[in-house]
Amino acid sequence: MxxxxxxxxxxxxxxxxxxxxxxxxxxxxxxxxxxxxxxxxxxxxxxxxxxxxxxxxxxxxxxxxxxxxxTLKLFGLAHRHAPMRRLSALAMPLMRELAEATRQENHIVVYDRGHPVVIAQIEAPGYWGISIRVGSRMGLFDTGSGHVLLAFRSPDLRQMMVAEHEASGGPAGRLTPAFEARLTEIAARGYERMPSAETPGVVNLSAPISSADGQAIGALTIPYIALINSPGAPDIDTTLDALLATARQISRLAGEGAHAVPDPQTD
Structure with a gap:
């Protein structure tokens, strides 16, 4: 032309x-x-x-x-389809291995237009367990996945995520100095470990799937349940180690640099 x-x-x-x-x-x-x-x-x-x-x-x-x-809307539009499908496809075999090794459900959550959203999920291999549906929208402030997505983002992106979350109906005024300090701690140790705000007895374990510059492109999460009458089932610390190792592998496969996911540190 x-x-x-x-x-x-x-x-x-x-x-x-x-x-x-x-x-x-x-x-x-x-x-x-x-x-x-x-x-x-x-x-x-x-x-x-x-x-x-x-x-x-x-x-x-x-x-x-x-x-x-x-805002992050253009970012969300750019990552809504092909890159997220690619991330899911790369991660699924490793997520299956993680489920088998830990006997726990696991899922991947990404940030999209104000909310953490589940894009991939593997059921626990036993006959019962927690199940999080693909497409579910989660809270940004009260979930392990939300904490990780915030903790491993730059301050500017974090502010935009919070503003979009509030504009889409999320609670306002939650990014307090105390909460910011908690996010700093999560980033330093490389994961979140917190009781579920919705289900008693469940502990959310969440680790970042990271880009080379340390920004979280997603969160790999296990809603851990202590298994009774299941000899040989990994305890929560062993499960956390497996989760962190899988998050590093997924980051590496995604071509984003596994070194961005810190090695586990003790609480």
Whole structure:
């Protein structure tokens, strides 16, 4: 297509919106409307309605100080299909081995548009156990998977995740200094280990599936149940070791760098 044809099929409003998204993708901390206009060499009034629509559609967030920043919506759109299917396909054989070795259910959770979402799951090999359905949406603040997804994200991404979670109906005001300190501890030891907030007797064990820069692309989680009258069933510490080893293997297979998942440390 020559230059004349390209001009003929231009969509100025679309171009303006894409210009804003591409600009905000390259800055930290967001930009004000006037700063956006200056960098794009346009009048501020040209961007008011476009910014308003991008905010309402969830692609841009309006921050304190009248600044605008990208949300994680584009990230979620980009990772919703093929990459997540690839991650599930790579992980399933290792998840089956983990289930057999631990005699526990395990599942993978990723962050999508405000919520942790289950994308893969393997049942416990016994005749009973916890079962988490694929597609289930979880809490960000009260689950082991949510804690891991937050703990292994940069501060900016963490703030955006929390803002999106609140905007989609999640509880507000939960990112307290005490909770931030807990996330720091999780990142330092490399996993979360916490009683289930929903099911008595269940302990959530969760480890990151990480990228080379240490960001969690997912969480591998076992809702651990102490098995009675099951000789040889691994205890919770052995199960945790197996979980961490599997998370490192999945990270390596995903081509993201297994070194990003820390070795286990004692509590």
């Amino acid at each position: 020559n230059e004349a044809d390209q001009d003929r099929y231009r969509a100025p409003a679309l171009d303006k919106g894409l210009d804003i998204l591409e600009l905000l993708a390259g800055v930290d901390g967001g930009l004000s409307q006037s700063e956006i206009a200056k960098r794009l060499d346009r009048s501020p009034n040209e961007f008011y309605r476009m910014l308003d629509r991008l905010v309402k559609r969830g692609y841009v967030a309006r921050l304190e100080g009248d600044r605008y920043a990208l």
